[in-house]
Amino acid sequence: MNIDDQVALFMQGTEYGDEHLKQTMAAELKDRLIQAEKEGRPLRVYCGYDPRKADLHLGHTVTMRKLRQFQDLGHEVTFVIGTYTSLIGDPSDKDVLRPQLSPAEVEENARTYAEQAYHILDREKTKIRYNAEWLAGLNFADLIRLASNFTIQQFLTRESFRKRWDNADPIFLHEFFYALMQGYDAYALKTDVQVGGTDQLFNIVTASRKIMSYFGEKPNIAIILGILPGTDGVVKMSKSLGNHIPINTDAADMYGKVMSIPDQAMPGYSRLVTRWMPAEIERMEKEIASGALHPRDAKMRLAWEITASFYGEEAASKAQEDFIRLFQKHDLPDHMPEYTLKAGMSVQEVLLDSGLAASNSEARRLVEQKGVRLDGAILEDARQPFPGPGVLQVGKRRFVRVKTS
Secondary structure, X not given: OOHHHHHHHHXXXXXXXXXHHHHHHHHHHHHHHHHHHHHOOOOEEEEEEOOOOOOOEHHHHHHHHHHHHHHHOOOEEEEEEOOOHHHOOOOOOOOOXXXXXXXXXXXXXXXXXXXXXXXXXXXXXXXXXXOHHHHOOOOHHHHHHHHOOOXXXXXXXXXXXXXXXXXXXXXXXXXXXXXXXXXXXXHHOOOOEEEEEHHHHHHHHHHHHHHHHHOOOOOOEEEEEOOOEOOOOOOEOOOOOOOOOEOOXXXXXXXXXXXXXXXXXXXXXXXXXXXXXXXXHHHHHHHHHHOOOOHHHHXXXXXXXXXXXXXXXXXXXXHHHHHHHHHHOOOXXXXXXXXEEOOOOEHHHHHHHHOOOOOHHHHHHHHHOOOEEEOOEEOOOOOOEOOOOEEEEEOOOEEEEEEEO
């Protein structure tokens, strides 16, 4: 792959909120690739992950997919586990103070992170580092030098802090340290490229690049990726909202959940969580726009690709066959009860109100045993908001068609 093609691939799915900044990053990336090629070395690329929760969902893998693209083209990838930054918690996308985790909680969550990352990353080519290695050794004088690069005004222009300021909600001083710590990560690793989501724009573009320059290093290139929406196609994927697609599930569940996303979410999923090249995505979108490819068939390609990337082609094909048999060939009862969904109801409440469960405890047990599906996708949390209309199935033989009023 030539350098222009590499730039196109690495910039796929990026969002900066500023076209000039995007073009600047693309130009810097091209120059760095040319320089690295002359020097006969790979680019040094990293992304940091704070192990605040043990289980990952598809939204967490967006940056991992980008790291894998760099790996596949011969570049050096470091997967940084934020054992030290997790003690604060990134305030970038929060308008309230994040609870501080204890070192024991961080360590417990960190144990599972790397193994889950290997669903995507090449185990043999991935360096795992923990940022406590370099952050724990900084002293107060180091912190003063790092902080001298920033003004309070820079932090208060950030939406998350500005909202709290305007509402007279407390903003704690230690929350400002997070960007400094992440910037020092980039310096400690002497990185060429740092990958992150749009919620990391300030931390990477402002803090990391400024701190690297302060220490005399060439500033890293920011690859800022869009945020993956959940299965509703609108809100950021989140386990607490019940719109997530877990990666520790099975092929049938993953396939079914991807098939449940709305058509308008397909471009984002294609660019952020598939192995497809830019030309392949553009071709498919043109076929949809011209009518040569039905959106349903395009979504089946998408669901197969995402599922195959985690569980292999055989499992993805089996999941697709089962989905077609059950939901396209209507291998369903000729008649089934109908239930009208009421606003704000949880999965547990729908199971109880529709007669699929006799009690709240039975509803919770059915969900815990992974015996409840909506259009083939497992519903994992009895308390989550009910996702929307579709065929609700309990076990192998009990069905209710859920409708909206």
